[in-house]
Amino acid sequence: MSAIKKFFQKKKMDFKFKKYGEGHKLDEPTQKPPPTHRPVPQPGTSSQPPISPRGDATVTEEKKRAAAAALARMEQKEKQSKQDENIMSMKARMRREMEAEKKASEKMMAQAQAMQGPVEIEKDHSPVIPHVLYTCPDIGPAVLPKDEIDAYIQEFLLGQLAEEPEMSSAVMIQTLNKDKEKVKICVETLIKYLDNITKNPGEEKYRKIRMSNKAFKERVSQLNGTDEFLQACGFEIKQLPFEDNEENFYVMSGEIAENVERLNGIKEVLVAAEPIQCQLDRALKVFHQSSSSSKFDIPEEFYAINPEELKREQQRRQEAVEKMGMLRTKAMRERDEMKELRKYRFTLVRVRLPDGILIQGIFRANEKLSCLYDFIRSSLENDWMPFILQTSNGSKLTEETKTMAELGLCPAVVLHFVWDESIMKDVHAAQGGGATSSILKSDIMAHIQSL
Template identity: 35%
Template sequence: MSKIKRFFSKKKEEAAFKLKLGGSSMGAGHKLNAPKPEAAPSGSRHKHEAYVPPKRNELSNEARAAANAALNRIEKKDSRDFNTSLAAIKAQAKRELEAERRQKEDLANASSGSISATSTSSGGDNRNLACQGVFFRCPLIGEEVLEKKLWKVRIKEFLYQQLEADRGLTACLIIHNCNVKEKAEDCVATLIRYFENLIKNPEEEKFCKIRMSNKIFSDKVRYVEGALDVLQAAGFREVQIDEEPFLLWDKENLEEGLDLPTLVDALKNSELIHLELDRNIKVLLPSQARRVVLPDDFYRISPEEIKKEQQLRAEAIESAQILKTKAMREREEQRNLRMYRYSLVRVKFPNGLYIQGTFNVYEKISDIFEFVQSCLADETLEFNLIATSEGKFSDEDMEKTLYDCKLIPNILLLFNVPGMPTPAAADLNFLKEDLLMLVQSM
């Protein structure tokens, strides 16, 4: 079965499952991958399935050679060797923690855990970025990790490559993925009307032909990517009638293995091809977890709008020194939160190391716990995450989103093991050893 057919088969199964749940007295539904409910002791955190990092493809010989050459150049440029052994990393982290305690400014940065959300649109130094952008994976296509704008190009290329094998189903996806939302929705509604008329009245001549100069067809179908391919798969062919172009339907021209009801279902069930947010995991030493700026990808608005927003805010502070009511402060806070699509989450371990991941603002607190759990050498370890301003998360907090908890655009959480003394925890490494290879030299 092709990837396109598997996509629609999965959608059909999901729709049937939802219908079954909705039409029966089975009670409240639950996620298939959710753990079975157990009677948890009071105050304990629910267990969650660990976030599974994506599998990385093995490096080719050419890529290994290029990497080795790059490392050689770096070594020539900077003769200081960076030892990635566990002992060396622990020693480096301890030295930097001591330096933090001696320096008041570093201590203030560590205790607040804040990261500057200033946009880089004004030409900031990219070396200070907390991460180089927001990255995604697309399970339907492959294991690559790319920015969203690059995935749009790859998805379009992929769909057009599938046209010859599954023209009708693929073209339905092209309509949704290669056009703006409004054009896609108008086109789909018009095509469904054409096909449903034919299903009900297959012998009626007026439904078997479409004048290509017709205003509705020209405005809503003709110039939408994928639309003419859907019509071709449905059995329409371009002909000349009285020297005017028409699309004429013939049942014999239907794509093999396809019928009009199936095409109508495909149009109704088509959607944007799903991208999965990549956590873009980083492991940082204390000195690397300093104040940095977030890339523009974290914002809902454009760099120009960010700059304008900052100017307006500065002007408002200067010109309006008035006392604000609680409602005014809350409205301003909500407006600020809505500026962001993503949040940068850092978790600090007792030995001074940090892990960093990217989250959608509408992901849940439980997703952060799953992410941290997947990074632990012992994934069965019971642990708490403590927000420096809010304290520990409760079981009720697990279903709240980062937006609900105002953990935007960034947050520092402290890793804590119940019952373990701080000195003992500071001497332990909790992370998987392969993650330590992500520690970068300064």
């Protein structure tokens, strides 16, 4: 029996007991009820007893209250039932979304693996790429690891100070400091110092900078190259009285401050200065046809985190997806996708040419596919001829604005080079059915080696 039916039965029983008056104990003598005189009905009137103004009115009020309470309980129960249904519906929908997301993730991983082909990481021989190397053609031919190329650039700039102190020091500020926001604030502060001097060359207070000043320490002195720049402007370090003590100041003489044209020129150099940036060396290699083309030995520099951490992270993500109770918003999913793209710093790409020869290069994970096309095109004997790159399963790589990471080409991949068929027909016809002797330039083919 439902709770609501029990509620109404109880109310009926209560009403019957009240109707028959107060009860008595069984061992008490029963008292005869006082005789009641039934009124004689008058002609034309009903034989029914008259309505008691108290009893029936009370019953009516109780019925109303009981009905209102019952209705309220029924509405509350229906409301709760709807809420439960909504919660269950929401859970079911989220479960379906999680299942769909899991399937999509598995499908994406399968596609990425298919695009990459059979990548095998071997650790039982010397690595093909011992280090990721960099070059800086603007200052010299050196090809060095990152730490060494940074030291090479710094040494170059220090060597130029004697000849071009203003320009070299301005470039040092831009090059030797990684936090670009701090560099921006530093440059703005230095410009303000110079503006104050050029506008007020006779004012001594503008020609002095206390080295212990909090703003100066936070915005200027903690950055590399600032001391060299201030001295190039004409400031000298001197001890001057300050609050019953002596402190170090950068001080510019009145004579130097009067040369406003020179100081404005230095300010323009500071504003126009740009950092010297090293470039990733492609480490171009050419290999004879080999069955080991899909075997790689990847340096740990290729990973944003080490390989062991990468495996643990992938395992954690898989477990999280399998827990269907884990609710993930769109923002959480997008954040995970960005995290996935940042796992790799570099990728090693091998391209198999139609004659079986392999050409290899290194790329940043965030470089666009167009960079790979440019690299291959610059190595071709006939660089004007159109071609396409394909994955091992035949998928064409045509989205040149996407990055290597977005295309699933990290940390290593073997791709296939295919000439444009219509162009090749014309070439074959012009050559009488013959083919070019070599696809790659002769100076590149001169360095071919076995894999």
